[in-house]
Amino acid sequence: MKQSYIILFKPLPNAKRIKLKIPYEFHDIRSRIKKMDSSYWHPHQKLWSLVNSPENMEYIKAICKTKIRVSHAQPYRPIPKVRMNEAGIEALLKLEKTLILKRYSQNTIQNYKSMLSIFLMKFRDRDLAQVERQDIESFIFDFIKKNGIGESMQNQLINAIKAYYEHVLKRPKAFYNIERPKKASPIPNVLSEQDVIKLINTPENLKHKAILWTIYSGGLRISEVINLRIEDINSKDGYIFIKDSKGKRDRKTVLSPSLLPLLRSYYISYKPSYWLFEGRFGGQYTQGSVRKFFRKALEDAGINPWATVHTLRHSFATHCIMNNVNLRHVQNMLGHASPRTTQIYTKTIEINNKKINSPLDRLLNMSNFTNNTQQV
Incomplete structure (x- = not known):
């Protein structure tokens, strides 16, 4: 029988994560990796990852011993850089001009330009007006196979190509109706209430602390907190005004009385x-x-190093629901167009026997049944 090994993908310079492929039979090692604070399972790559630190690398080697093999191949292959020609540069400028006129956010414009540049490098020797839908789908298929990109990047790439053909070349929808990946339903990463209060009080810098408190207390996106004007803090009526948030929607969110003194x-x-x-x-x-x-x-x-600034927004929503804030209020504070988007946070609430009584306990209490655990 062929012997299996745990594959450790040697991290690239400045890589933030160590990635491991752990075969099914290594139950004990997988369990120990899973219990580490920074561990994360990547379902689409079928890999585990940890924060790239000398301590974690030594721990991996210590628990795996002779069962590990180092691979220099990478589960994700960097995108090769090709110099943009004049036609490609002109296409990017036209896309940027069109999106600016349509009042897209600067972040969206930069993202679309970055994604479209990958497409333009592939078709640098062709007239883009002559590129067919089948050519685009073949390009995306090859890009997935060769570079191992995830669903998010695939969607971003399609959105950029769609924007160019729809808004710049004025093509009908049928042309850019490209096959998309099946939509996943991941559960947002959330910090406990104890971790949040520890985290937002860690910075000694007053401005840093005020920013973190503001993000968490109102459930703000990172773009929203830096776009706040002084006049957006309405202390008299107790709300923060968010202007031109995602989707070009204005909204209000709660202004915490505890935040005001800070x-x-x-x-x-x-x-x-x-x-x-x-x-x-x-x-x-x-x-x-x-x-x-x-x-x-x-x-x-x-704190869990897999968290991001956006994790504070996820945590705000989850903690509101845990404290019985009406779901409609949470939706309005977050600026969600649909209540279905907000309902995802009902899945992030901590489940344990300290918060919820199992129906088994109720049935046993009703029937006065003696639970003899020695027989189990």
Whole structure:
């Protein structure tokens, strides 16, 4: 019988995760990996991953011993870079101009340009107006097979191609109605209430702490917190006004009374002029800066390193539902167009016998049945 081994994919330079393929028969090792705080199962790649640290690498080697083999192949292959020709550059400029006129967000525009550039590199020697739907589907199929991209990137790629042919070349919908992956229903990553309070109080910097408190207390996206103006904090009526959020929708969310003293202290210390959170030399604070100090806070607090800034928004929604806030109110605070989007958070509520009584207990109590666990 051929012997099986655990495959450790050697991390690329600056890689954030260590990836492992653990065959079915290694139950004990898989169980030990699963119990680690930073472990994560990637269902589509059939891989486990951990935070890339010397301690985790040594732990993996210690528990796997001779059962491990190192592979230099990567489950995800980097996209080769090809110099863009003049026709490709012109296509990107036309897409950018069209999306700006349609008032798409800057993040969406940059994402579409990045994804379309991959498509343009493939068809750099062809007239894009002559590219057929079958050519596009073959390109996406080959890209999935050769580069191992996930469903999210596949959808982003299709959206960018769709935007170009629909908005720039004015093609009918039938042309860009490209086959999409079956939609997954992942459960959002959520922190416990204890982890949240530990995390948002970790930064010593007053501005950093105020930003994290604001994100969690109102369930904000990272783009929304940096777009807050001073006038958006309505302390008199107790709400935060979110202007032009995702989907170009304005909304209100709750302003926590506990947040107000912190925001006042921050305002007195930093004296922002227009944006609530401004950079060192004025202007809006950047998303990159928020992500950077958030990662440091995670490390300093010893919280699950798989969390992101958006995890605070997921946690806000889940904790509201746990505390019996009406689902319709949660939907409005998050800015969801459909209640079905908000209902996903009902799946993230912690399930255990301290919170929920099993019907078995009720039936046994009703029948005065003596539960003899020694017989089981």
